[in-house]
Amino acid sequence: xxxxxxxxxxxxxxxxxxxxxxxxxxxxxxxxxxxxxxxxxxxxxxxxxxxxxxxxxxxxxxxxxxxxxxxxxxxxxxxxxxxxxxxxxxxxxxxxxxxxxxxxxxxxxxxxxxxxxxxxxxxxxxxxxxxxxxxxxxxxxxxxxxxxxxxxxxxxxxxxxxxxxxxxxxxxxxxxxxxxxxxxxxxxxxxxxxxxxxxxxxxxxxxxxxxxxxxxxxxxxxxxxxxxxxxxxxxxxxxxxxxxxxxxxxxxxxxxxxxxxxxxxxxxxxxxxxxxxxxxxxxxxxxxxxxx
Amino acid sequence: xxxxxxxxxxxxxxxxxxxxxxxxxxxxxxxxxxxxxxxxxxxxxxxxxxxxxxxxxxxxxxxxxxxxxxxxxxxxxxxxxxxxxxxxxxxxxxxxxxxxxxxxxxxxxxxxxxxxxxxxxxxxxxxxxxxxxxxxxxxxxxxxxxxxxxxxxxxxxxxxxxxxxxxxxxxxxxxxxxxxxxxxxxxxxxxxxxxxxxxxxxxxxxxxxxxxxxxxxxxxxxxxxxxxxxxxxxxxxxxxxxxxxxxxxxxxxxxxxxxxxxxxxxxxxxxxxxxxxxxxxxxxxxxxxxxxxxxxxxxxxxxxxxxxxxxxxxxxxxxxxxxxxxxxxxxxxxxxxxxxxxxxxxxxxxxxxxxxx
Numbered sequence: 001x002x003x004x005x006x007x008x009x010x011x012x013x014x015x016x017x018x019x020x021x022x023x024x025x026x027x028x029x030x031x032x033x034x035x036x037x038x039x040x041x042x043x044x045x046x047x048x049x050x051x052x053x054x055x056x057x058x059x060x061x062x063x064x065x066x067x068x069x070x071x072x073x074x075x076x077x078x079x080x081x082x083x084x085x086x087x088x089x090x091x092x093x094x095x096x097x098x099x100x101x102x103x104x105x106x107x108x109x110x111x112x113x114x115x116x117x118x119x120x121x122x123x124x125x126x127x128x129x130x131x132x133x134x135x136x137x138x139x140x141x142x143x144x145x146x147x148x149x150x151x152x153x154x155x156x157x158x159x160x161x162x163x164x165x166x167x168x169x170x171x172x173x174x175x176x177x178x179x180x181x182x183x184x185x186x187x188x189x190x191x192x193x194x195x196x197x198x199x200x201x202x203x204x205x206x207x208x209x210x211x212x213x214x215x216x217x218x219x220x221x222x223x224x225x226x227x228x229x230x231x232x233x234x235x236x237x238x239x240x241x242x243x244x245x246x247x248x249x250x251x252x253x254x255x256x257x258x259x260x261x262x263x264x265x266x267x268x269x270x271x272x273x274x275x276x277x278x279x280x281x282x283x284x285x286x287x288x289x290x291x292x
Numbered sequence: 293x294x295x296x297x298x299x300x301x302x303x304x305x306x307x308x309x310x311x312x313x314x315x316x317x318x319x320x321x322x323x324x325x326x327x328x329x330x331x332x333x334x335x336x337x338x339x340x341x342x343x344x345x346x347x348x349x350x351x352x353x354x355x356x357x358x359x360x361x362x363x364x365x366x367x368x369x370x371x372x373x374x375x376x377x378x379x380x381x382x383x384x385x386x387x388x389x390x391x392x393x394x395x396x397x398x399x400x401x402x403x404x405x406x407x408x409x410x411x412x413x414x415x416x417x418x419x420x421x422x423x424x425x426x427x428x429x430x431x432x433x434x435x436x437x438x439x440x441x442x443x444x445x446x447x448x449x450x451x452x453x454x455x456x457x458x459x460x461x462x463x464x465x466x467x468x469x470x471x472x473x474x475x476x477x478x479x480x481x482x483x484x485x486x487x488x489x490x491x492x493x494x495x496x497x498x499x500x501x502x503x504x505x506x507x508x509x510x511x512x513x514x515x516x517x518x519x520x521x522x523x524x525x526x527x528x529x530x531x532x533x534x535x536x537x538x539x540x541x542x543x544x545x546x547x548x549x550x551x552x553x554x555x556x557x558x559x560x561x562x563x564x565x566x567x568x569x570x571x572x573x574x575x576x577x578x579x580x581x582x583x584x585x586x587x588x589x590x591x592x593x594x595x596x597x598x599x600x601x602x603x604x605x606x607x608x609x610x611x612x613x614x615x616x617x618x619x620x621x622x623x624x625x626x627x628x629x630x631x632x633x634x635x636x637x638x639x640x641x642x643x644x645x646x647x648x649x
Contacts, residue, residue, distance in 0.1 A: 192379040195346055198366040199373045200393035200444065210392070214383045 051274075054267035067268020076252055076269065083249040084276070086163065086238075087231035090170035094178040094227045095220065097171070102182035102219075103212070106189075124176050132169055132240045139165055139241070161243035169237040170227075177226040185219025186212070221284045229277050249273060295357075297322045297447060297480055298343060303352035305338055312338045314504045316352070320448070320482060325474050327483040329491040330501035331527070336484045339501075340450050343482065344373045357447070367396075372441035373450040377457060378433040380425035386412075386436055387421035393444040411439035414473065431462045438473065448480045455490065467493050488528045492516060500524050521634050525567040532573075532608050535636070536566040544633060547604040549583055551626065555633040565634040570611040572630035575601070581623020587616045 058064045070076055105117050123131060138144045139160040146156040159165045189212065197207040213220075235250030242248075249269065256266035296319045303316040313335045320326050328336035341347040342354060345366030353362045361369060372393070380389050387408050394404045412418050415435035425433055434454055441449055451470075455463045471494055474481050485491055491498050492512040500507040500515060500523075507527075508520045519525035522533050536546040541556040546566055558564055578584045585603030592598075597615045601608045603624055616622055 190377065190379060192375045192377060193381060195344075195366070196373070196375060196379040196381070197392070198346075199344060199371075200440070201367045201396040202392075203365075203367055206396060211381060215381075 051267045051270055054263050055271040056268070057264060059262075059264055067264050068271055070265060070268055071272045075247070076249070079247045079252045080249045080272070080276075082246070083232055086167055086170065086248065087228050090167045090174065090231050091178075091224055091228045093167070093171045094175050095224065098175060098178035098182055098223065099220075102179050102186050102216075105179070105183045106187035120176060120179055123172075128173050129236060129240075131173065132237055135165075135169055135172065136160070136240050139168075160241065161245050163242075163246065165241040166238050166246060166248075169241045170231045170234065173234075173237060174227040174231055177230070178223040181222040181226065182216060182219040185216040189215050221287065225281055225284050228280060232277065232280075233273060295322055296320070296355075297357060298482070299355035300339070300342070301353050301355060303339075303342060303349045303354070305335075305342065305347065305349050312504055313342075313349070316504065316506070318499060318506065318509075320480060322447075323478055323480055325471075325481045325483065325494055325496045326499065327485060327491040327495040327497070328499050328501055329485060329488060329527075330507075331486055333503070334501040335504040336486075336501050337452055340373075340452055340482065340484050343448070344371055344450055345369050370446055371448045371450055372444050372446040373452065374434070374437050374441050374454045376453045378425075378430075378437040380433055380436055380440070382425055384425075385421065386417075386423050386425065386428075389425065389436060390440045390443055392440065397444075407443045411443045414442070414476065415439045415469075430458050431466060434458065434466065435469075438470075442473075442477060442479075446479065448482055449477075451481060451483045453485055454483075455487075456485070463490070470494055492528070500527060502527075518632055519567055519634065521637070522565045522567070525565075525632070525634070530570050530609055530611075532568045532570065532606075534566045534568070534606060536564050536633075538562045538564045538633065542628075544631065547583060547606055551582060551631055552628045553631040553633060554629045555631075558633060558635070563636050565636045567632040567634060568608075568626055568630060569632075570598070570609040571596070572626060573601075573608060573610045573612075574625040574627075575599070575610060575612055575614065575616055576623040576625050578621045578623045581625040583624045585622055585624055587618050587620050587622060590615060590618055 055067050056063055056065065058066065071080060101116070101120060105120075136143075139157070140146070141156075141158065141160065143160070149156050159168070193211055193215070194207060197211040202210060233250050235248065235254040238246055238248040238251055239254075242251075244251075253266050253269050253273070256262045256269065260266075298318075298320040300316060300318045303313050304311070305313040305316075312333075316335070316339065318339070328339055330336050338347060342349055345361075345364060345368075349362065353360050355361070356370070381392065384392070390408045390411055391404045394407060399407075408421060409418075412420060415438055417432060417435055417439070420428070420432070420436070425436065428436065434457075437454070438449075454470075455466050458466060467490060470481070470483075474494075483491075483494065492515075495512055497509065498512055498515045499509050502523050508515060508524045510518075515524065516528055519528060519531075525531045525533055534546050536544050538544050538555075538558040538561070539550060540560050541558075542553055544551050544553050544555075544564065544566060575581075583603045585601040585608065587599050588602050588607070589600035590597055592615075593611075596611045596613050599610045599612065599616060601610055601622060601624060608624060610624075
């Protein structure tokens with residue numbers, strides 16, 4: 001044994017060579033984290049600082065609050081309110097649709113969940129832009145759905161370029177982000193907890209409200225965050241399914257950057273949007289923590 | 293004798309073409325401690341889940357106090373279950389866990405408070421009302437699970453291997469605890485375990501099960517001293533199981549030697565299984581016993597020595613406080629009433645008929 005140890009640390013090893021090899025665990029951890037730190041700095045911190053810089057400066061470089069204050073202009077305020085309303089509605093719809101699906105997927109419904117999960121995961125393999133354009137084609141005045149409806153003498157559906165179409169697009173695009181976290185949370189629940197609730201006299205509804213739902217709450221909350229935030233900032237869905245007639249805050253910002261080339265104004269509104277996202281995440285986190 | 297509380301009639305249950313219970317019949321009387329004992333996969337847990345209502349039998353009926361409850365959902369049944377892994381609600385305090393069933397039944401606040409106090413006292417965990425389940429040890433969680441079940445005053449408490457996840461010392465303590473609880477509460481306990489020692493310690497009645505059939509029903513002493521077949525003898529404690537021939541009443545031939553026994557009614561020259569418990573064998577000087585043998589192995593077990601004795605190509609296990617060294621020649625002696633004769637099933641059909649008590 002002692003021989004092996006001696007072989008591993010040659011007695012004549014120079015102090016310099018030893019120091020290079022013996023990196024403290026703390027330093028080693030830092031070294032290993034380097035790629036991530038560089039990534040975070042280059043793609044998160046620096047862009048964020050740039051957004052803040054543009055947001056709080058005028059075109060000539062002088063510091064100003066006007067870009068942020070521009071949110072109070074009637075057009076921008078309306079776009080923001082509409083965005084919040086649409087994201088709230090689509091988040092709620094996603095939750096209502098996703099919850100039963102997640103519970104069935106987790107095996108509580110005793111169904112064959114393999115095929116079902118494929119149905120819900122499959123669309124995620126396709127580009128979301130393509131899926132949104134597909135909906136545009138389906139919903140058009142002379143689109144696939146209306147062609148079918150008129151062929152069976154049913155009233156045609158005119159929701160394209162209207163709020164329902166945008167909400168439909170949001171729900172369709174973001175539904176998997178609601179299903180997956182809830183599915184994760186529900187599948188971790190011990191089935192005996194559900195049995196125990198029923199054993200103690202709870203009917204199906206009581207079992208849901210008192211046991212299943214509270215225990216799946218962490219999943220519900222991350223699902224809400226994962227749907228609400230992208231829905232709040234989207235401009236693609238409202239662009240394609242809203243026909244450019246309905247301006248959401250994302251569209252306003254996009255136009256400021258691409259059409260008006262006014263980076264300062266665009267960044268200013270982005271800062272406002274970020275504040276809303278941070279606030280919404282704070283509330284969801286707080287609610288999640290309060291339950292534990 | 294008190295009334296039949298639970299009566300299972302001709303229960304058959306299959307999971308994916310595997311028959312778990314086959315034409316299963318069993319009744320449980322009021323105020324008994326009944327244990328379903330058997331190896332894993334014998335159908336004991338399924339039986340419990342059918343009574344609790346978590347499984348529906350494919351055939352047969354569950355009668356509870358004379359009423360058919362086969363299709364009644366679990367929340368409408370007057371039974372409560374203690375689960376193997378406790379199944380305490382992690383998002384509730386101990387008090388909320390215990391109050392769960394009572395709140396569902398809309399009991400008054402005072403009644404619930406009293407019940408929580410009473411139940412915690414009963415399981416020796418007073419003052420734990422506001423603790424979280426996760427902050428309790430396994431044994432404490434199990435006590436809370438029992439408390440949560442009994443506050444509902446069930447007619448029957450179903451316990452599904454409740455001590456399976458606890459360590460040995462705690463398990464032994466909890467066995468006494470459960471006997472005490474049963475006596476104080478005066479309700480029926482239906483207990484499922486694969487641990488024969490647990491079953492022998494606590495039960496009034498043991499139901500030994502294997503592969504969906506009942507092998508034997510009896511008191512712990514009956515089951516241990518008079519196993520009805522080789523499976524029961526082998527499953528309950530160590531035993532020497534030999535094939536023999538019943539020459540006539542009270543005389544059996546084992547390994548070519550005739551032993552006097554006390555069993556009758558097996559007929560003449562019938563093949564039988566013979567059980568001799570290791571502690572019932574006396575090792576004596578060669579020639580003084582009925583068969584001579586050689587000690588091949590000795591292990592010190594604390595309370596006794598466990599010795600292997602090879603005699604006429606059969607290896608006897610012997611428990612004795614006297615030690616005979618390896619290679620010593622010994623005589624094997626057995627008292628007539630320590631020889632237990634069992635029917636040996638001649639065919640699969642006979643096997644099924646015989647164990648279908």
